[in-house]
Amino acid sequence: MSKAIQNEGYLFKQVYDYVMHRIERKEWNEHDKLPSVRQLAADMNVHRLTVLKAYKLLKQDGKVYVKDKSGYYVQTSMKENNDFENIQYVSANVQKKHLSDINQVPVSYHFSQALIDPNLLPNHYFSDYVKKVFDLYPKVLATYSTVQGDEELRESLTHYFINQYKTHLHADDLLITSGSQQAIHLLSQAFIKPRDTVLFERPSYSAAIDIFRAQGANIITVDIHPDGYDLEQVESYMKRYKPRLFYLNPTFHNPTGYTVPADQRKKLVELAEQYRCLLIEDDAYHDIYFKETPPPPIYTYDTVGTVIYIRSFCKYISPGLRIATVICHSSVLKSLLSMKSLADNGSPLLNQKIFLHYFSSLRMQQHLEKLRIALQIRKEIMEEELAATNWQWTSPHGGLNLWIKLPDHFSSELLLTKSIQQSISFVPGQLCDPLNQLSSWIRLSYSYVNEKQLREGVRRFVDVAGCLSPPESC
């Protein structure tokens, strides 16, 4: 399989799943003819190309075959061996590659996506907002943004942060980036040369590990625990290895869900200042708390510019817009501006204006409240279904994931292979580990799949895992 499997996003997946469900439920039997591409596109209210893509992948996966010029027919389960080969091939590859490979495998139960279920986002309301933006800024599509980002947006975010955290801030201290990924990437380019040492939590955000590795960084890790870090260990590493920076995600940490307590935050800033180690605080999940608001961001304890704060709004406000902001000292900002002007010369203005108006609306606050409740319910469903196992995890107070310890005999590689066969994906612990171990840990996201599928899928997953245990447990 030399072509990477393309995932069109939820539309494509819906078509794929639609066909698979009919086949699995025997509504469509072996050799039955599938609806024509045109017909199904009309029925499902999607583009013909979306249906065609789903059909092609079904064929590739051996679920359907083609006869005549344009007819698709249901394939029998006789082809399961080929599926197995195909999927094994993908699984074998994903051990070496990015999380994105796992996410692209079309399964029914996406526990690998730390994304919000599109159905939980106020899509209809977005639509109205976008129309409003065009009324306010009729020439927005004809205009470029500055490299630093739309000033109106930066002013609005500045007011927000000042109100939330009572910090001193000015719109000039902010940079708008196309998502937190771009922010991390620009920072890695601005600060890291090959063999520079950086400190990472273990485990950590897989894309950040990839980014810093690609810059040639030497990654040293400190463990993150449910109650934060061992600050003596942090200090000792800063002293010994003199890392250029420490990349951290201290609030509803990805993948663990842990939150670093307030008393540690202040101390961390002091250590960072003392040992001249920049702190890059990635705070993507800040608003996704279940009971109480989390402690203030680490940057609010910073007085001299040691902390670079990345706040992404992609996950739960509008993934499709890709808007994040970086708050930092002016010298850092200058480097970042330089990098960004080369990288793309500024994020699209349209996206910034849409985000600006949505972000400052009352509706968004209401949306966030509902989202928190919905996510908490999903977390609880997942935990209920997992209670049947002897697996261990710390129940998070916010965020999108459970970080689960399986018994030592498990290999998450094999578990992934078997799971994908059962249309389930998750993230093996190694992908979150800078040291590439943690192979009996897994990350399960409860945020993407609806409640019914969540229950079904976790049960199915527990069964799959059960069959991989020593004989007496299957």
Add this chain to the structure above:
Amino acid sequence: MSKAIQNEGYLFKQVYDYVMHRIERKEWNEHDKLPSVRQLAADMNVHRLTVLKAYKLLKQDGKVYVKDKSGYYVQTSMKENNDFENIQYVSANVQKKHLSDINQVPVSYHFSQALIDPNLLPNHYFSDYVKKVFDLYPKVLATYSTVQGDEELRESLTHYFINQYKTHLHADDLLITSGSQQAIHLLSQAFIKPRDTVLFERPSYSAAIDIFRAQGANIITVDIHPDGYDLEQVESYMKRYKPRLFYLNPTFHNPTGYTVPADQRKKLVELAEQYRCLLIEDDAYHDIYFKETPPPPIYTYDTVGTVIYIRSFCKYISPGLRIATVICHSSVLKSLLSMKSLADNGSPLLNQKIFLHYFSSLRMQQHLEKLRIALQIRKEIMEEELAATNWQWTSPHGGLNLWIKLPDHFSSELLLTKSIQQSISFVPGQLCDPLNQLSSWIRLSYSYVNEKQLREGVRRFVDVAGCLSPPESC
């Protein structure tokens, strides 16, 4: 002036110009009070923050002063010396910096912007399109794009290129990037290590020069002439310096407007294959022809993957969306995907869907036809006004710029200083020259400024230049 001058885009500029015109025409006199921010925002139908920004810059430029808590008053021309100092400071800096510094200086006659006048773009129609996209894809804001880019869009572009140029192409051969800037940047990162040699035209696109310089490239130049290149020179440099790649803009070249003839294109591909030099063909102006369509892109002569083709649609279709596509061999695409997954993990899906639907519409074709006519008229106005001088240029058959040779005694640095004082900006030749010379050449864009301002501005510019000539000409 430690803060970079921020340009909010055309809205901010309109407010700034509005006030300046009133002052210049003596409608508002010294010590007159300006309208309140709120009032002017209502009158001009812009955001208060936009007016506030314009007012702050007027104050910074010494055009107005502040009294009481929130009143702005007209400043007298007594402050002109300070303006001069401020502007000289900016001008001195721009010699060393990017084109973006020049573009950010708020002037009335922007001959430095190789952008389309927003008033020439079908803004109202865009608005309808965006609403339509939300109806077709209700969850578009809740969904991420793949790294390679929306498949529907790639399929649509593939059909377009196949129809236009009869090439073999597949949607898998395309990558969607956030503008051509990002494409060039990703390519520089994928292919260039410090001290690698690259071939450039002289002059060339200033941002590309900056990008490759930032990667540490050693830039060797070949001259571009109205009739193309000296292919013997090209061959001799490829043989001698073994450049990794040749970055070129062979159709309505920026800044010269020259177009490389068809017979040279085929030969160029042969040379590139022979000497194993990748060709990066940046084709941003392809559709902006005045009389005849230009020769087919160089990539259409390529059979083995020597050419990497960048087609940006930003300039004249929708700058605010920032959409470009790269067509290349699968091994190159693989590298680019890897780079892009780190850089931003995929361009925003919303922008791609909006572009997809607009691009495939009849309206866009009609728009392009009108745009060509409008730009040709503007080119002719500029040329008419310049006929009064003894300056030399080759009239381009398309594109957005005139590339003009001034008599040798001119220093474009000093000319820029004086011009900015007269509210005129342009691009000094050095910024387009990898060798940093060409100081008696200038680039004037006719695309951004309306016809009336074009005439006024060019006349004024000719006067300014006239006063810098030897005494007998002033």
